[in-house]
Amino acid sequence: MTSLLTAALSLSAQAAEISLERITSDPPLQGSLPQQAEISPGGAWVTYLRPSAQDSEQLELWAQPAAGGDPQMLASAAQLLGGQQQKLSEAEKMALERKRISQSGITSYRWCGEGDQALVFPLSGDLYLLRLGQPAQRLTHDPDQPKQDPVCSPDGHSIAYVKAGKVWVQPLDGGGEARVLTPDAAGAVSYGLAEFIAAEELGRQRGFWWSPDGKRLLVLRVDESGVPLKTRAQIFADHTAMTEQRYPSAGEANAKVTALSIDIASGAQTPLLLPAEAEYIARAGWFADGTPWLQWLRRDQTLLALTEFDPRTATPRLLIEERDAAWVETHDDMVELKGLQLSGKPALLWSSERSGRKQLIAVDRKTGARHTLSKQEEPVAHLVCAGPEHIVFAGAQDRGRARELFVMDMKGKTQRLDGAAPQQWRDASGDKACTRVLVTRSAWGEPPRLELRDIAGKAPALALPGSAPDPLLAQITPQPQVLDIKAADGTTPLNAFYLPPLDGKPGPHATLVLAYGGPHASTVNWAWPRETALMAHWQRLGFGIMMVDTRGMANRDRAFTRAHHRAFGKVEVADLFAATRQLPKLVPDVDAQRIGFWGWSYGGFLAARAMLDADTPFASAAGVAPPTDWTLYDTAYTERYLGLPDGGKAETYRQANLPSRAALLSKPLLLIHGTADDNVLFDNSLQLIQALQDEGKAFELMIYPGKAHGIAGRKARLHLYRTLDGFFTRTLKP
Structure with missing residues (x-):
C-alpha cells in the first residue's frame, strides 16, 4: 500500500509545475497561520497577529471568541497610521531580528491586566491601548523616542515600558503623567x-x-x-x-x-x-x-x-x-506547582538531563530534594503549562522525527493529549489555569494549523482561521523516502529523508543535500518543511534531494546532542560525508559524481567547510550567511561549544577556522551574505573571500545590500532562489 501511495503522489507531483515566482509571491503558497496567539487572561478570547489580506508582510491584530464565532480585526497599522510610513529605529529592527520577525505592522501585543477587556501594543514609536469594542487609544505622542516592551501591571491600572534606555511607569486611568x-x-x-x-x-x-x-x-x-x-x-x-x-x-x-x-x-x-x-x-x-x-x-x-x-x-x-x-x-520549564506541596510550599517544576535525556522533575523549594515526574522514552521538549492537577508538555517521538503533546498528573501518570497521531508535529501554549491549550499542528505536506483544545476533552476543538493553502501545494508535495543512514561512527542512526527527481528522465540524476548540522535544531522530521515548495521546484529541475540531521542536532538524547562539544567542523562534517557516500548505495539512480550541498547560517558554515576539504564527496556547494571564523561570533553561543578562544590560539577554534583552509578549495563554491547581518557579521564572509583570493581560488559570490541574516523580502528571496538554481544547474549538469 505504501509503495502504491508513493507512486501515486509522485505521478501527481510530476503533473503539476511550480515556479519560483509563485513560491515567492502573495498570497503565500502554504497559506498563513495566526502568529503570537494567546488565550486572554479570563479565557473569553483568543488573540493573534495575522497577515493582511492586501500584503502578507503587514501584520494586523485580530481576536476570536474562544466559545466560537467570527474573528474580528482589532487594529492595523494602516488604520492607525493613516497612510503614514511606519518608523522603526535600529534598536527596534535588531529586536525584531532577535525574535525572527521579518514582517512589519503590529509585531507584538500583550493583554493588559487579569481581565478580558484591554490590550497594549507598540507601533511606529508610540504605544496604544485597545479596549475591546472601542477604537485604539494612543498613549504616547513622542514617536522619535520609541517605546519598547510595554507590560501592564497585574491589576491593569498602570503600564511600564522602556524609553531611551530607562523604565517608565504610566497610569492608564487618567490619574497622572508617565514618570521615570x-x-x-x-x-x-x-x-x-x-x-x-x-x-x-x-x-x-x-x-x-x-x-x-x-x-x-x-x-x-x-x-x-x-x-x-x-x-x-x-x-x-x-x-x-x-x-x-x-x-x-x-x-x-x-x-x-x-x-x-x-x-x-x-x-x-x-x-x-x-x-x-x-x-x-x-x-x-x-x-x-x-x-x-x-x-x-x-x-x-x-x-x-x-x-x-x-x-x-x-x-x-x-x-x-x-x-x-x-x-x-x-529552559523555561520552571514554574510553581500549586497542586503539589513539598515541605509546606508549592513544588518547583524543573527540567534536567541527568538521566541522559531531558525529563521533568519536581524540586522541594525548601530542601532542594528532587523528585522524578516524567519517564519518557525520548526527551521532553518543553513545558507547555501547569495547572493544579496536571502538567502539559511537548515531547519527542519516533527518534525525534515527531513531536507530541502529553498530559501528566502530579504523580507522573502520563497520556497523550487528544488528537495524537503518528508522523505529525504538535506544539502548544496554554492558558493561565492550564485548562485549554492552543495547539499548532503540522505534518509532511500539511502546513501548520492552529486550534484551541480543551485539555479535559469536554469541548470540541476550535479551529482558528488562517488563509488556506493553495490547492497546488497538495499536488507538488511528494512523500519522502525514509533512509537507513549511519553516522561516521558506523553505529549511530541518523534521521534522513530522500525526495526523488521528477523531471521524467531516466538514468542517474544529480542530488542536492540539505543539512543544518548545528546544535538546537533539527530538519528531518514530520513537521511542515518551510522549503517544501522550493524542494518541489528542484525536483522538477531533475534534482533528487537528501535531508539529513547529523550528530549534535536537537530532539535526541544527551549523548547525541553533545557531539559538538569542542568539535565544530569535525563530527557533523564526518557524518555529512558518511551519509552522502551511503546515499548512492541506498538510491540506485543517484549519480555519486554530481552531489551538491546547500546550507544557511550554521548550515552555511557546513557548506563552506565541506568544500574546503580534500576528501569532500560534493561536486559543489552554496553557503548562505556562514560563520567562517568563530572568534568573530558571539560569546555565549561559541564558548558554549568551543570554550574560550585563548587569543585565537585554542585548537578548537583553529580546526573550525575556514579561512585557514582556503588552499583546499578545488570545486565550485558559492558564498551568499547580507551586508547588514547583525547576527553572523558580514566580516565572516569578507575574511573567507580574502583568504580564497590570496590563494588564487576561483569562487562565486552574491551579496544582498542592506539585508540582515534572514535575507527577507519577496523580491530578495526570488533573486536568491534564482541564483541557487543557476549555480547548481551549471555545476551539477551531466
Missing part, C-alpha cells in the same frame, strides 16, 4: 531591555517583570561599556550607513547585567546580588509569595543555577544547581 523609575541611562548603560546575548542566544527577550501585587518591578541593569563596539557597514544600493553595535565576540567582555527590585511608589532600589561567577542572567521573575528569583549561568555554561532573594532583606538563597561537563541548556 530608573536612573538616567548614560553612555552604554540601559535598564529594562534584554542585551544582545540574552535575546539572541539565551531566549530571554525581556528585561523587567512586575511583582504579583503590582507594587515592585524586578529590573535588569545592562552596562555594555566593556563590550567592544563593532561598526557594521550597512551597504545599500544607493548609500552606505555605518551602524555601531555592541557585539561581544568569543573571548571578549560581555555586558555586565545586574538585577534590582524597585518599589513603584518610592522608587527605592534594592540590588539582588549574585555570585561573581554568574556571567549570564538567563531568566528572572517572581514567585507567587512575592519572592524574586534569578536563573543564571556561569560563563563556561557548565553550571545553571536558580537563586531566590528574601523579599525584605534581599538575602540570596541557592535553590537549584544543574551541572554538565559539556554544557547546561537554559
Whole structure:
C-alpha cells in the first residue's frame, strides 16, 4: 500500500509545475497561520497577529471568541497610521531580528491586566491601548523616542515600558503623567531591555517583570561599556550607513547585567546580588509569595543555577544547581506547582538531563530534594503549562522525527493529549489555569494549523482561521523516502529523508543535500518543511534531494546532542560525508559524481567547510550567511561549544577556522551574505573571500545590500532562489 501511495503522489507531483515566482509571491503558497496567539487572561478570547489580506508582510491584530464565532480585526497599522510610513529605529529592527520577525505592522501585543477587556501594543514609536469594542487609544505622542516592551501591571491600572534606555511607569486611568523609575541611562548603560546575548542566544527577550501585587518591578541593569563596539557597514544600493553595535565576540567582555527590585511608589532600589561567577542572567521573575528569583549561568555554561532573594532583606538563597561537563541548556520549564506541596510550599517544576535525556522533575523549594515526574522514552521538549492537577508538555517521538503533546498528573501518570497521531508535529501554549491549550499542528505536506483544545476533552476543538493553502501545494508535495543512514561512527542512526527527481528522465540524476548540522535544531522530521515548495521546484529541475540531521542536532538524547562539544567542523562534517557516500548505495539512480550541498547560517558554515576539504564527496556547494571564523561570533553561543578562544590560539577554534583552509578549495563554491547581518557579521564572509583570493581560488559570490541574516523580502528571496538554481544547474549538469 505504501509503495502504491508513493507512486501515486509522485505521478501527481510530476503533473503539476511550480515556479519560483509563485513560491515567492502573495498570497503565500502554504497559506498563513495566526502568529503570537494567546488565550486572554479570563479565557473569553483568543488573540493573534495575522497577515493582511492586501500584503502578507503587514501584520494586523485580530481576536476570536474562544466559545466560537467570527474573528474580528482589532487594529492595523494602516488604520492607525493613516497612510503614514511606519518608523522603526535600529534598536527596534535588531529586536525584531532577535525574535525572527521579518514582517512589519503590529509585531507584538500583550493583554493588559487579569481581565478580558484591554490590550497594549507598540507601533511606529508610540504605544496604544485597545479596549475591546472601542477604537485604539494612543498613549504616547513622542514617536522619535520609541517605546519598547510595554507590560501592564497585574491589576491593569498602570503600564511600564522602556524609553531611551530607562523604565517608565504610566497610569492608564487618567490619574497622572508617565514618570521615570530608573536612573538616567548614560553612555552604554540601559535598564529594562534584554542585551544582545540574552535575546539572541539565551531566549530571554525581556528585561523587567512586575511583582504579583503590582507594587515592585524586578529590573535588569545592562552596562555594555566593556563590550567592544563593532561598526557594521550597512551597504545599500544607493548609500552606505555605518551602524555601531555592541557585539561581544568569543573571548571578549560581555555586558555586565545586574538585577534590582524597585518599589513603584518610592522608587527605592534594592540590588539582588549574585555570585561573581554568574556571567549570564538567563531568566528572572517572581514567585507567587512575592519572592524574586534569578536563573543564571556561569560563563563556561557548565553550571545553571536558580537563586531566590528574601523579599525584605534581599538575602540570596541557592535553590537549584544543574551541572554538565559539556554544557547546561537554559529552559523555561520552571514554574510553581500549586497542586503539589513539598515541605509546606508549592513544588518547583524543573527540567534536567541527568538521566541522559531531558525529563521533568519536581524540586522541594525548601530542601532542594528532587523528585522524578516524567519517564519518557525520548526527551521532553518543553513545558507547555501547569495547572493544579496536571502538567502539559511537548515531547519527542519516533527518534525525534515527531513531536507530541502529553498530559501528566502530579504523580507522573502520563497520556497523550487528544488528537495524537503518528508522523505529525504538535506544539502548544496554554492558558493561565492550564485548562485549554492552543495547539499548532503540522505534518509532511500539511502546513501548520492552529486550534484551541480543551485539555479535559469536554469541548470540541476550535479551529482558528488562517488563509488556506493553495490547492497546488497538495499536488507538488511528494512523500519522502525514509533512509537507513549511519553516522561516521558506523553505529549511530541518523534521521534522513530522500525526495526523488521528477523531471521524467531516466538514468542517474544529480542530488542536492540539505543539512543544518548545528546544535538546537533539527530538519528531518514530520513537521511542515518551510522549503517544501522550493524542494518541489528542484525536483522538477531533475534534482533528487537528501535531508539529513547529523550528530549534535536537537530532539535526541544527551549523548547525541553533545557531539559538538569542542568539535565544530569535525563530527557533523564526518557524518555529512558518511551519509552522502551511503546515499548512492541506498538510491540506485543517484549519480555519486554530481552531489551538491546547500546550507544557511550554521548550515552555511557546513557548506563552506565541506568544500574546503580534500576528501569532500560534493561536486559543489552554496553557503548562505556562514560563520567562517568563530572568534568573530558571539560569546555565549561559541564558548558554549568551543570554550574560550585563548587569543585565537585554542585548537578548537583553529580546526573550525575556514579561512585557514582556503588552499583546499578545488570545486565550485558559492558564498551568499547580507551586508547588514547583525547576527553572523558580514566580516565572516569578507575574511573567507580574502583568504580564497590570496590563494588564487576561483569562487562565486552574491551579496544582498542592506539585508540582515534572514535575507527577507519577496523580491530578495526570488533573486536568491534564482541564483541557487543557476549555480547548481551549471555545476551539477551531466
